[in-house]
Amino acid sequence: MSAIPKLSKAILLQNSPTERTDLRLTGDSSSTFKLVERDLPKLKDGQYLLKTVYLSNDPAQRTWIQKNANPARSYLPPINPGEVMRAMGVGQVVASKSSGIQVGDLVYGMLGWKDYGVFDEQSTSRSAIPIPGHSPSIFLGAFGGTGLTAYFGLTEILKLQKGQSLVVSGAAGAVGNMVVQYAKHVIGASKVVAISGSDEKAAWVEKLGADVSLNYKSSEFKKQLDDATEGFVDAYFDNGEILDQMLTRVKQGGRIAACGAISVYNSSEPTRLFNYMNLITYRITLQGFIVIDYLHRSDEAVAALSSALKKGKIDIQDAETLVQAQFEEIPKTWGLLFEGGNTGKLITQITSLD
Structure with a gap:
């Protein structure tokens, strides 16, 4: 199991774009995103530390950072400058003070563009039960x-x-x-x-x-x-x-x-x-x-998709573009969506499972 880190890297929104998004992490004040490093808080009872392994790349993320977006007309709150870029992900628990979440468990949910994060056991993240023969990234694609x-x-x-x-x-x-x-x-x-x-x-x-x-x-x-x-x-x-x-x-x-x-x-x-x-x-x-709008019925969908997968009616082996990338390359990989650089689900892998 990975050593417990004291610091976490994160990519923040620095400037809300209006049209084409600048995907470079240049370090200057004009770029869209900014790389920071922060101290990780000590775990409290009911919390666990998660190492991000896979990140989902979704076109909807672009709408969350649009400049002058009207919160009253958005289905999720906009991401404001200074906040971590929002993203679904799959991570692995490296430390836990939660009775229901154990070290080594896989969890998926809104992890954001950060390599480590502390989560409460009451968070909306869910345990990912491994599916034999398939990568855990399936929970961001076919079963996500x-x-x-x-x-x-x-x-x-x-x-x-x-x-x-x-x-x-x-x-x-x-x-x-x-x-x-x-x-x-x-x-x-x-x-x-x-x-x-x-x-x-x-x-x-x-x-x-x-x-x-x-x-x-x-x-x-x-x-x-x-x-x-x-x-x-x-x-x-x-x-x-x-x-x-x-x-x-x-x-x-x-x-x-x-x-x-x-x-x-x-x-x-x-x-x-x-x-x-x-x-x-x-x-x-x-x-x-x-x-x-349908997340409360996700079990129904996963059951139907699982049945189709078992019967050979859907093929997910080739329906994923997995890009192994350095943490600093997360924005660039996400940008492939807008260049037609993927077939199927575009996934960024920033580290490996233990």
């Missing part, structure tokens, strides 16, 4: 917010039924690839059209089960999407791209689930919907959702 977003987006928001058709944008991403697999192999969708950002990613998603897999950067993409959705589709799972065109491709009474907008997170330009009238004419339901 990623899997829950895919599951509840399909079952609760889209209410997708066997035999119905679906289009998925961001299909090579953390959520998108799970949507493709669960819709096709578990629910039994008649047709899944997947959209991603390269020919390589499109080929990968097709192997996961997509009936048609398109590269939105192709010069022929708009026609290809129209052709792939001839006769229109029942549902569209929107990860922040292609929404305007898809308003013309969803059937009357169809449903659209909106769970993100990564294409505009680093832009001050709002999303414009020129085909808005289709919502009215075709009585389409467009519903946004946040996975935290």
Whole structure:
């Protein structure tokens, strides 16, 4: 087991960005983030010391640091300058004064960009029971917010039924690839059209089960999407791209689930919907959702996803991009999300398990 440290490194938000985020840790006052080192407090009864091993990289983190964000219109409080960058993570307990948490246990929750942290046993973090044959990082991907977003987006928001058709944008991403697999192999969708950002990613998603897999950067993409959705589709799972065109491709009474907008997170330009009238004419339901609304039902989702995994209906072995990085490289690795530098879930590993 790791020696008990006296200091902890943390990466703080220094300047809230408006558009493109400066991911360099330059040490000057103009950078977005700042590296600090702090004394770790002594453990009190009911507390434990956690070593961060894996960190989740999520597009939503960008919205939490946006300059002049209105707290009244945010589903989580904004991160203010001087605060640790918020992030989900998996860690290992290195010291404990908690009766329910033992040294060596794995815990996942909102750990933040820090290498060590002290947590109370009443915190929202949860024990991660190892799954044979799989890395604990699965609790940040397929069995974490990623899997829950895919599951509840399909079952609760889209209410997708066997035999119905679906289009998925961001299909090579953390959520998108799970949507493709669960819709096709578990629910039994008649047709899944997947959209991603390269020919390589499109080929990968097709192997996961997509009936048609398109590269939105192709010069022929708009026609290809129209052709792939001839006769229109029942549902569209929107990860922040292609929404305007898809308003013309969803059937009357169809449903659209909106769970993100990564294409505009680093832009001050709002999303414009020129085909808005289709919502009215075709009585389409467009519903946004946040996975935290369903955390109280996480056991249901994990049970369903576990069953699908055991039956071989979903593949998570290749649905993760794991980057081993130095602590100071955390912001740079997170930035790969906005460059299309990952397939599946992007995970940063900053140390190893004991």
